[in-house]
Amino acid sequence: MTISPERVAGVEARAGKFPGPSLIPALNAIQARLGWLPREELEELAREVRRPRYEIEGLISFYPHFRTTPPKKVQLSVCHDLSCWLRSGDDRIAEIKAKYGQDTDVELVEVSCLGRCDVAPAAAVNEHPTPVSEVDNLVTSARGEGVGHASASRRAEPWPNDPYPAGYGVAERYKSLRAFLAGEISAESIVATLKDSGLRGMGGAGFPTGQKWGLVAAAQPGTVKYAICNADESEPGTFKDRQILADQPHLVLEGLLLGMAVVGAEEGWVFIRHEYGPEEHVLREEIAALREAGVIGADACGSGKRLQLDIFVSPGGYILGEETALLECMEGHRGEPRNKPPFPGNYGLHGRPTLINSVETFADVPVILQRGAEWWAEQGVGESVGWKFFAVSGHVQNPGVYCVPMGTTVRELIDTAGGVLDGAEVGAVQPGGASSNFIGPDQLDLQLDFGTLAKAGTMLGSGALVVLAEGTDLLAASTNVLRFFRNESCGKCVPCRVGSTKAHTLLRGVLDSGSTLDEAQRGKILQLEEAMRKTSICGLGQVALGPVVSVLGLDKGGGSGTSAAQAGRIEGTARTLSGREFFTTRTVAEALAGFRPAHRTGVEEVALSAALHRVPAADILSPQALPGFAKSTVDGFAVRAADTYGASEGLPSYLDLIGSVRMGEAPTVSVKPGGLRRDADRWRGSRRRRRGRHGRVHGRDHARNDRGDKAGGAGWRHRPCR
Numbered sequence: 001m002t003i004s005p006e007r008v009a010g011v012e013a014r015a016g017k018f019p020g021p022s023l024i025p026a027l028n029a030i031q032a033r034l035g036w037l038p039r040e041e042l043e044e045l046a047r048e049v050r051r052p053r054y055e056i057e058g059l060i061s062f063y064p065h066f067r068t069t070p071p072k073k074v075q076l077s078v079c080h081d082l083s084c085w086l087r088s089g090d091d092r093i094a095e096i097k098a099k100y101g102q103d104t105d106v107e108l109v110e111v112s113c114l115g116r117c118d119v120a121p122a123a124a125v126n127e128h129p130t131p132v133s134e135v136d137n138l139v140t141s142a143r144g145e146g147v148g149h150a151s152a153s154r155r156a157e158p159w160p161n162d163p164y165p166a167g168y169g170v171a172e173r174y175k176s177l178r179a180f181l182a183g184e185i186s187a188e189s190i191v192a193t194l195k196d197s198g199l200r201g202m203g204g205a206g207f208p209t210g211q212k213w214g215l216v217a218a219a220q221p222g223t224v225k226y227a228i229c230n231a232d233e234s235e236p237g238t239f240k241d242r243q244i245l246a247d248q249p250h251l252v253l254e255g256l257l258l259g260m261a262v263v264g265a266e267e268g269w270v271f272i273r274h275e276y277g278p279e280e281h282v283l284r285e286e287i288a289a290l291r292e293a294g295v296i297g298a299d300a301c302g303s304g305k306r307l308q309l310d311i312f313v314s315p316g317g318y319i320l321g322e323e324t325a326l327l328e329c330m331e332g333h334r335g336e337p338r339n340k341p342p343f344p345g346n347y348g349l350h351g352r353p354t355l356i357n358s359v360e361t362f363a364d365v366p367v368i369l370q371r372g373a374e375w376w377a378e379q380g381v382g383e384s385v386g387w388k389f390f391a392v393s394g395h396v397q398n399p400g401v402y403c404v405p406m407g408t409t410v411r412e413l414i415d416t417a418g419g420v421l422d423g424a425e426v427g428a429v430q431p432g433g434a435s436s437n438f439i440g441p442d443q444l445d446l447q448l449d450f451g452t453l454a455k456a457g458t459m460l461g462s463g464a465l466v467v468l469a470e471g472t473d474l475l476a477a478s479t480n481v482l483r484f485f486r487n488e489s490c491g492k493c494v495p496c497r498v499g500s501t502k503a504h505t506l507l508r509g510v511l512d513s514g515s516t517l518d519e520a521q522r523g524k525i526l527q528l529e530e531a532m533r534k535t536s537i538c539g540l541g542q543v544a545l546g547p548v549v550s551v552l553g554l555d556k557g558g559g560s561g562t563s564a565a566q567a568g569r570i571e572g573t574a575r576t577l578s579g580r581e582f583f584t585t586r587t588v589a590e591a592l593a594g595f596r597p598a599h600r601t602g603v604e605e606v607a608l609s610a611a612l613h614r615v616p617a618a619d620i621l622s623p624q625a626l627p628g629f630a631k632s633t634v635d636g637f638a639v640r641a642a643d644t645y646g647a648s649e650g651l652p653s654y655l656d657l658i659g660s661v662r663m664g665e666a667p668t669v670s671v672k673p674g675g676l677r678r679d680a681d682r683w684r685g686s687r688r689r690r691r692g693r694h695g696r697v698h699g700r701d702h703a704r705n706d707r708g709d710k711a712g713g714a715g716w717r718h719r720p721c722r
């Protein structure tokens with residue numbers, strides 16, 4: 001039986017989401033032009049693209065970068081995550097708050113990792129990244145002539161992995177791509193070379209790259225495919241992709257183009273976090289040079305093949321680095337991870353097979369193809385293969401990005417970064433970014449590679465080594481990490497959303513009271529960790545409590561380290577705990593017995609004289625002429641309750657009758673004096689018609705309180721929710 005893309009398992013869950021081009025680039029453009037998203041612009045956008053306002057509201061409310069109020073003159077964001085916290089970030093934040101907290105020109109926000117952990121504590125003024133020490137100067141500039149554009153910080157010497165000598169341009173680089181397009185090497189041989197090289201994905205999961213390319217190449221032959229470079233790195237301590245993008249855009253793009261060519265994709269994107277503006281600029285210049293040289297375009301290198309590259313700027317949020325959340329975002333939905341399977345290689349962007357690799361993985365591909373799988377394997381230490389970029393931060397003398405042979409030990413990498421700050425001893429290390437479990441000072445001779453770290457109960461993760469000096473409060477450090485995950489949880493699944501909040505509240509209480517965790521509290525943390533690890537949809541929830549658990553074997557105050565044996569003991573304890581129920585379970589019958597249709601959550605009453613722009617909930621016998629009922633709660637576009645996911649969470653609305661408006665058009669029903677408007681019948685009739693045409697029903701609702709005032713809505717009353 002042939003399975004069409006629409007029948008792939010998991011597709012059902014996405015039914016009802018809006019088709020059509022993503023609105024995120026348009027929202028990005030408005031915000032870039034005006035600094036925020038004014039209501040009038042959103043209404044115009046909705047009309048232009050014939051999409052409902054509530055869809056747009058749903059997007060905006062998900063993505064932290066979008067703002068619906070005008071910015072102040074100075075946007076000051078200060079990072080409060082681990083690497084910055086370790087460099088006295090909290091003290092600097094307190095000083096900044098004392099100085100600018102009441103300043104009417106300044107909007108001060110604490111934010112998650114800015115990807116500038118090498119200059120920790122890090123901040124950004126009007127999106128211009130900076131160490132906190134430079135904030136005053138930038139604030140002064142922002143009040144005056146502006147902060148200007150930041151340029152990417154680039155390394156003077158070439159990196160040891162680069163097969164192309166310094167000074168080469170587009171004409172001399174992209175050799176493997178040219179060879180492929182000229183028919184000198186085949187897709188099969190590229191996949192075979194990648195398999196031989198032992199290259200694994202550097203985005204965290206470590207999936208074998210050759211195998212992934214082979215799978216996507218073989219998926220659904222003849223169909224449209226896509227390739228995406230994941231440049232969303234946002235995990236505290238992780239900034240090596242930023243450096244690779246700045247210094248080796250040619251390798252990243254050649255890898256991406258090779259990926260496209262091998263799997264049969266004509267279109268490829270770099271999905272980049274919006275805080276990487278300087279690096280985005282570098283990429284755009286390289287893409288322009290590729291176009292200019294005819295390496296990409298309708299006839300790439302004269303091969304007759306079409307290869308197009310573009311950049312998709314993320315509207316914010318760590319979760320978008322998760323590949324299916326990234327796809328949801330690119331499709332123009334809220335960036336919530338999908339259930340897997342199906343995996344993106346089979347069912348990716350717009351349901352098409354999609355190759356997704358991280359920045360470093362793509363950059364490694366041309367290195368391997370130019371220098372050979374054998375050469376690559378020889379670069380690693382012992383059984384490890386290749387070069388590896390690490391971001392090193394925290395309590396080290398020289399935080400920064402280092403490219404070392406895979407298999408280098410933790411101790412050697414710390415030494416390469418100048419050793420521990422002020423000659424202190426190591427207290428603990430997070431070897432693979434915020435998701436990785438802490439290891440102790442007795443584990444510094446561990447080799448940094450996938451297998452060794454996994455055996456030791458931690459992971460290579462995102463290639464971010466964060467060093468904590470002896471005496472650092474490890475419980476506080478791991479609670480800081482947990483706060484990051486709690487803040488960045490997309491909220492789609494309960495274990496992650498609730499579990500991370502519960503655990504953080506518990507730990508924060510312990511830290512604030514200056515006490516230590518008692519046995520019951522340890523048990524609770526272990527219970528939550530187990531529930532989250534086993535039942536969360538995506539990696540965020542699955543690992544969020546791991547770092548905390550990894551330090552539970554330590555005395556608060558640090559020093560003794562967590563060994564693999566300790567980590568095992570902790571997990572063993574978790575397994576033997578009794579009474580670890582996290583949710584009450586019900587039979588289907590019990591669940592259905594408790595099921596009620598959606599509730600009306602905010603039906604307002606309004607005097608007819610003030611009914612302008614509202615869609616009535618009941619029949620109206622009008623004593624006077626009434627103008628058109630042009631608007632519903634979600635701004636003039638009739639919707640049904642189920643479609644208000646997101647918008648309905650934020651708005652006191654309930655859409656219980658179906659509007660007769662066309663998508664993107666306001667209704668223009670008016671009522672003559674003495675006229676009767678039988679809404680229910682009319683709308684129900686139109687509901688049937690509309691369901692047939694669009695596969696979804698458009699309803700209506702009642703105006704928001706805040707809009708009631710604008711439309712002269714005196715007399716608004718809320719009925720309590722049923």
Ligand SMILES: Cc1cc2nc3c(=O)[nH]c(=O)nc-3n(C[C@H](O)[C@H](O)[C@H](O)COP(=O)(O)O)c2cc1C
Pocket residue numbers: 200201202203204205206207230231232233234235318319320321322323324356357358359361362538539540
């Ligand atoms: C919460 C979360 C965040 C992630 N963030 C990133 C990221 O910023 N960059 C990245 O390449 N992969 C990230 N990943 C992994 C991606 O889902 C995916 O596995 C990866 O991009 C595949 O590329 P690779 O095979 O080259 O590693 C993240 C995963 C999770 C669960």
Ligand code: SF4
Pocket residue numbers: 319336337488489490491492493494496497536537538539540541542
């Ligand atoms: S685990 Fe957390 S971040 Fe991942 S889908 Fe669930 S709620 Fe969202």
Ligand code: FES
Pocket residue numbers: 079080081082083084085112113114115116117120121122236237238
């Ligand atoms: S910039 Fe602060 S933790 Fe990364």
